[in-house]
């Protein structure tokens with residue numbers, strides 16, 4: 001087993017796991033100091049390309065961004081989302097996962113879903129591909145409005161069962177997206193592998209957020225997102241200064257000219 005994965009597994013019940021998204025080298029360099037896992041999420045579709053669904057994200061987009069991210073990652077475990085329509089069958093999933101790993105040197109891939117994709121995950125694991133699971137809100141299969149998961153007894157049983165099935169299929173960790181607090185606790189308690197929550201309470205073994213959201217780049221409010229900083233403000237200060245100096249001809253001065 002990959003040493004970085006062993007390290008993630010060893011954190012269960014000891015210390016919280018930090019996971020953040022990145023789509024490029026510069027951001028990865030910053031995150032790498034503080035993260036255990038860097039995720040090249042297909043959220044890049046909405047964050048960078050303003051798509052209203054991650055279904056429009058292609059395998060090539062994921063590969064190109066992952067290649068950039070790879071250059072900034074030294075110590076963290078790097079996970080890449082397999083995009084929509086890239087794992088419809090066992091052979092397609094294996095071919096595409098291998099392609100992602102070959103070009104990006106990622107440590108693992110992430111797939112959305114439970115029981116339905118179990119045979120695909122097992123096939124990837126049989127072929128030595130490290131896999132992270134993803135349950136709860138599944139943006140790639142979302143129709144209509146997002147709402148938290150675990151409202152009905154049926155849904156709660158299904159999610160717990162899916163989590164156990166995923167664990168049995170060999171995933172090393174599971175992202176729990178927008179799962180009700182007590183259910184997130186129950187799932188986390190029943191698993192040997194760590195859960196990484198997003199909008200799923202403090203009860204998970206780790207937390208993930210879209211980096212653009214936590215630094216205040218995204219202006220759309222999301223219930224579970226805390227804005228830890230307002231990077232827009234600081235960006236604006238620099239841009240304003242540049243604009244002013246160009247207009248009053250103090251930039252570029254002699255020092256910045258050939």
Ligand code: KIV
Pocket residue numbers: 021039040041042043044081175198208209210
């Ligand atoms: O696509 C993504 O960034 C994700 C995280 C939000 C978990 O899947």
